[in-house]
Amino acid sequence: MELVxxxxxxxxxxxxxxxxxxxxISNYYRISTSEWKRYRYDIQSLKDLREEEITDAAFAQIHRYSTSPQQRLRGSEHGDFFKICLQDHVIRRAIQRDPHILLLPLTTYIITxxxxxxxxxxxxxxxxxTTNAEQEAEEKRVHAITFTLLDNYQIRGMSDVLKAFRDCRTMETFLGSQG
Ligand SMILES: [Zn+2]
Structure with a gap:
């Protein structure tokens, strides 16, 4: 697949x-703005991914770092850092394959x-x-919450995305690392 x-x-x-x-999501989980700032994650697209963060098999890859790859840790901060690695080429392929699928609702669906x-x-x-069985159960839960959050969200093309991907089994892969 061409990596554009x-x-x-x-x-x-x-x-x-x-x-x-x-x-x-911050509304759904009742997370305040100041709390939200403490969540340690980053969302990057293909141009900012390392080689091992790129995959053809899913829309995204979640890479867990034990420390942030960019920021230096402040004294009070600890815990894992999650990098959501979006696979532009896989997302684009889904849009090219089906003219009903638009970019904004699809990326909103994936990122949610x-x-x-x-x-x-x-x-x-x-x-x-965790185990494969537990991972599958978690995937079902996350799909269900995503559907609840987006089903009533008025955005052009969302219902087509929900229909096409509500049970999608290749949303993401997971990558752990010590670095
Ligand atoms: Zn998932």
Whole structure:
């Protein structure tokens, strides 16, 4: 698969979908703005991924670091850092395959799903390292929450995305690391 990163106008749509997803999730979990700032995650697209963070098999890859790859740790901060690695080429393929699927609702769907994983890891509702069976059960829970959050969200093309991907089994892969 050709690794072509998102263009500027696609990145702008991506930024918009990150805002929508963060808003929906902080409301759903009743996380205040100051609390939200303490969640240790980052969302990056293909142009900012390392080689091992790129995959053809899923829309995203969640890479767990034991410390932040960019920021230096402040004294009071601890815990895992999650990098949500979006796979531009896989997302683009889904859009090219089906003309009903639009970029904004699809990236909103993907980022909402991935952020629910991250919040559940951070709240210790779910362990990162776990059995396949538990991972499958968690995937079902995250799909169900994503559907609840987006089903009533008025955005053009969302119902087509929900229909096409509500049980999608290749949303993300997980990558752990000590560094
Ligand atoms: Zn998932």
């Amino acid at each position: 990163p998102f263009r500027d106008e696609e990145i702008a749509i991506l930024r918009h979908s990150i805002e929508i997803a963060e808003d929906l 799903h991935e952020l629910i994983h991250v919040v559940r890891f951070a709240k210790f509702l779910q362990r990162f390292d």
